[in-house]
Amino acid sequence: MASISQLHPLEINERTGEPFLRLPSPHENIIITPPRLEDVPAIVRALNDPRVYSTLAGPPFPYKEEHAIWWINYTKTPSDELLQELRQANDKDLKIVDGCPVRTLREVQSDGSDVFLGDVGCDRCGYPDVVDPEEKSRLTFTNDQLPPGDKDIVWCIGDYLVASHHGKGIMSAAVSTLVSSWMVPRMNAQQIRVETFLSNRGSRRVFEKNGFVVEETVELKKVIPCGKIIEGFDILWWRSSEKKA
Numbered sequence: 052m053a054s055i056s057q058l059h060p061l062e063i064n065e066r067t068g069e070p071f072l073r074l075p076s077p078h079e080n081i082i083i084t085p086p087r088l089e090d091v092p093a094i095v096r097a098l099n100d101p102r103v104y105s106t107l108a109g110p111p112f113p114y115k116e117e118h119a120i121w122w123i124n125y126t127k128t129p130s131d132e133l134l135q136e137l138r139q140a141n142d143k144d145l146k147i148v149d150g151c152p153v154r155t156l157r158e159v160q161s162d163g164s165d166v167f168l169g170d171v172g173c174d175r176c177g178y179p180d181v182v183d184p185e186e187k188s189r190l191t192f193t194n195d196q197l198p199p200g201d202k203d204i205v206w207c208i209g210d211y212l213v214a215s216h217h218g219k220g221i222m223s224a225a226v227s228t229l230v231s232s233w234m235v236p237r238m239n240a241q242q243i244r245v246e247t248f249l250s251n252r253g254s255r256r257v258f259e260k261n262g263f264v265v266e267e268t269v270e271l272k273k274v275i276p277c278g279k280i281i282e283g284f285d286i287l288w289w290r291s292s293e294k295k296a
């Protein structure tokens with residue numbers, strides 16, 4: 052009997068051996084792969100574009116090469132470790148893991164090469180909208196202590212796309228693929244919490260179209276790294292049917 056691939060449902064690029072998830076039609080030329088060191092210039096370009104940085108609270112501004120190098124190491128190390136864990140696993144069933152090894156969006160060209168498009172990554176929720184430091188640290192500590200696969204883990208998703216590709220349905224499809232192909236079956240994700248700026252209708256819609264529901268609106272004036280003042284956050288949750296019950 053053929054043994055199962057612990058990388059399922061990742062596909063493997065025959066030329067490079069790199070694993071990836073493919074977006075569904077009509078975006079099948081877009082894939083999600085692990086981060087690569089060579090992405091530095093493309094990330095620097097994307098995160099210095101006002102159509103991208105003005106709705107992000109996380110990345111520093113201006114975004115320098117050293118920031119991108121730090122980011123790639125920060126994301127590539129867990130991705131490499133997770134892939135190694137999966138390749139070495141000899142469990143009978145598909146192993147439940149504590150993250151997703153792919154997060155970088157790329158557009159595959161007709162010659163088989165690809166172009167960096169952005170990032171869609173999941174992590175344990177860090178409650179960026181919670182102002183009280185003790186409450187924030189209690190929530191993150193409790194969430195971080197839960198073992199891999201625990202149904203009470205609160206996950207979050209962060210994303211951005213290069214401006215040339217906005218408004219084509221790409222991030223809606225990318226979030227759908229990440230959640231349904233990996234987070235639910237391979238991480239046992241049962242609840243996901245995202246925070247979008249009140250003014251960021253596009254991001255809110257991406258999540259609403261994927262079954263997330265605005266459960267709270269936090270009015271909170273905050274200066275983001277580029278100097279812009281935001282007025283607060285919509286807090287959206289996605290819950291599995293077990294969690295909804």
Ligand SMILES: CC(C)(COP(=O)(O)OP(=O)(O)OC[C@H]1O[C@@H](n2cnc3c(N)ncnc32)[C@H](O)[C@@H]1OP(=O)(O)O)[C@@H](O)C(=O)NCCC(=O)NCCS
Nearest residue numbers: 103106210211212217218219220221222223252253254256
């Ligand atoms: C937010 C972002 C990820 C959306 O990705 P996208 O691929 O352009 O979104 P989609 O094309 O899948 O659109 C999803 C929905 O949002 C709407 N939308 C997209 N951009 C919009 C905008 N700027 N203003 C209003 N609505 C917008 C679309 O019309 C669609 O809704 P509909 O089907 O009801 O018409 C992208 O614009 C981006 O990277 N922005 C900068 C970084 C960012 O804000 N990241 C999210 C942080 S929480």
